[in-house]
Amino acid sequence: MLTSVQDIGMISVIKVASSCLTSADYAVLKAAQERAQQGGRSALLVDLQAVRRITQSGLAALLEFQSETPRTGAVGFFGARRPVREAIAKRGLSPLLPLFESQEDALESPEFRIKRLAGVKSVILVAGAGSRMAPLTQEMPKPMLDMLGHPIIAHLMRHMQRFGLRDFILNPGHLGSEFHAFFQSSADRSVQFVNEGHYQGKSWIKAPVGSAGTLHAIQRKTSAFDGNFFVLCGDALTDINLADMMEQHRVRDADVTIAVQQVPVEDVHKYGIVDANAVGRIMGFVEKPEPENAPSNLASVGIYIFNPRVLKSAPLSAAHGGDIGKDLLPALLLSGGRLDIYEDSFSWIDIGCVRDYYRANSLGLRGLLPDVQPEGTEIRRKVWCAPGADVDPRAIIVGPCHIGPGAVVEAGAKIEGPSVISAGARVCVRALVRRSIVMPDSCVTPGTWVDDMIVCGDWAIDHRFADGTAQICPPLEGVVRVAAACEYPQTAGGQGR
Structure with missing residues (x-):
């Protein structure tokens, strides 16, 4: 035979x-x-x-x-x-x-x-300040924001691990110590840091170098890339078939393969737009064009496969302090590199602003988000309760809702979904939370109404209009830090409608 x-x-x-x-x-x-x-x-x-x-x-x-x-x-x-x-x-x-x-x-x-991509390395970019997500990112980097019991980046990693990917390189920058604390014990995956910052005493000082500079720094310091490798953004969720994308990349022997999706023509100004020919080879890039100037409606979704040879051939201007989309990829194209698109049917949820964050939580609660399941036990229809949460049976909860670990929902409180009561938060008697997220360690005091808001003790924002533009976000009367809740008058009640 x-x-x-x-x-x-x-x-x-x-x-x-x-x-x-x-x-x-x-x-x-x-x-x-x-x-x-x-x-x-x-x-x-x-x-x-x-x-x-x-x-x-x-x-x-x-x-x-x-x-x-x-x-x-x-x-x-x-x-x-x-x-x-x-x-x-x-x-x-x-x-x-x-x-x-x-x-x-x-x-x-x-x-x-799970065997198809075993041994392949992945860079997850996490250094950004997430300014369009403010005020949520003032105390937590965007990839580490909670999504129904786990950080956004943990859901992304879980999808990647389905294909055998378990060697991850992160570049902590903004609030980088949060990544170090979370990933200090990762038995089921290998996590390496190439920091865009450093500790000064106990304080973390960020020192951004740009995503293209990060790739060169990783290779220069660790020689990590001995084969094709993935680069993804840590603040988006997807169900893309990474193994098929890698197979196309290998067959075509591309320098870079870029995952793209078609977006509505009126939305092209939000994305980096790719101009590709009939066989999928990239001819040019346009960053956030107006619809009348866009060469196509193919948007880069921030998922790349790189051949390590590009790190040797890329111009120094793109290697030091540059961005992958704005600097490195156009420079590679000008130098004659082969850049291809990967276009297939896959879900991609870009969590770019506060409105997107609420929408993603809402989709996850309704079972419409790839690889995201609420943590905990379903105690009532579409109501998930994480370990350590305390929900009084006399509370009125209409799902879909998620009650985080250590959260308390008192008798007589009312919650209507899609809503999230985050870890350590508290919803008191006669309080109403409707289509909202109560952030960690925040207390909705007795009689307070919270409608279509994301709230904590220091600020509040109407998620329906939080599109990433700068906003003033004063705290909502009746929502305080849990530590201060014992000092709050028990008869107080504000309205956040």
Whole structure:
């Protein structure tokens, strides 16, 4: 029997060329398996499309081949014709020999998808000040803002880990100590920091260098990039198929592949717009153009794959203090680099301003956000309660709502969703929270109404109109810090409508 082997990430696909599979074929399969393992591959898929008939000894050969795979690996078979499938089923071997209809079905199954990008490194950009998200980002960097029990960046990482990505590099800048504290114990992933700042005593001082400068600093300091690597923004959520994007990048041998989505023409002024030809090769970039000047409506979503050779060829002006979108990519294009788009059907939620943040929480509560599930137990229909939360059964709660860890909802309080009561927050008797987010360690005092707001003890903002433009956000009467709640008059009540 002759075989051919194709490698897809950490998976080797072994194509069987024999029309009749017998025990004599075991040695060839075993040799292909050993070559794959020597090459560092931990998963094997066997293509059985050419096999028209399988003998009993051939079935035994497949069983032995499957049983000798290390427990850390995975083995599957696909493309089996009807006589082969029937022979396997007749002898009750279906549970032992996992069969898939096609290679595509096998690669999308959880046990193989998690192998496709194992070993690939990912940079998640987190240094930005998030000024359009103020005042939420005054005390917490945007990627670390809570999203139904976990930081935004944790939800993004969970999606990436579904493809086997677990080696992450972060560039903390604004409030960088928050990242250090959260990721100090990450058993299921490797997190490395290349800081855009430093500690001065116990205080963190940011020192921005720009996203392009960050990539060069990572390579200069750690030589981290020995193969194609991902770069993503830490403040967006997506369900993009990263393995398919990487496969396209490898096949085309692109210098950079950029994920894009079509946006409404009237919204092109919000994005970096890409001009690409019919085969997906990028011809130019326009940053936030007016609709009449836009070459297309293809917006970059801030998800890139880079070949490390671009860090050697990029002009120094783009390497020092530059931005990836504004400086590095146009410079690579001018120098003759091959930049391609990746355009497919995927969800992408850009959390750019306070309005976007509320909308993302609302979508997550309704089950419409990729890879985001509210933390905790569903104590009532569409009402999730995180561990440590205390909800009085006499409180009136109409979902969807999320009550964070350590939060308290008193008897007689009323909450209408979509709403979030964050960690350590408190909603007192006769208080009303409707379509709002109460930020951590904030107290809605007795009789206070909070409508269509995001509130904490120091500020309040109507999320419906918070589009990223500068706003004055005075505190809402009746919402205080939890630490100050004991001093607040119990009969007080403000209205935030």
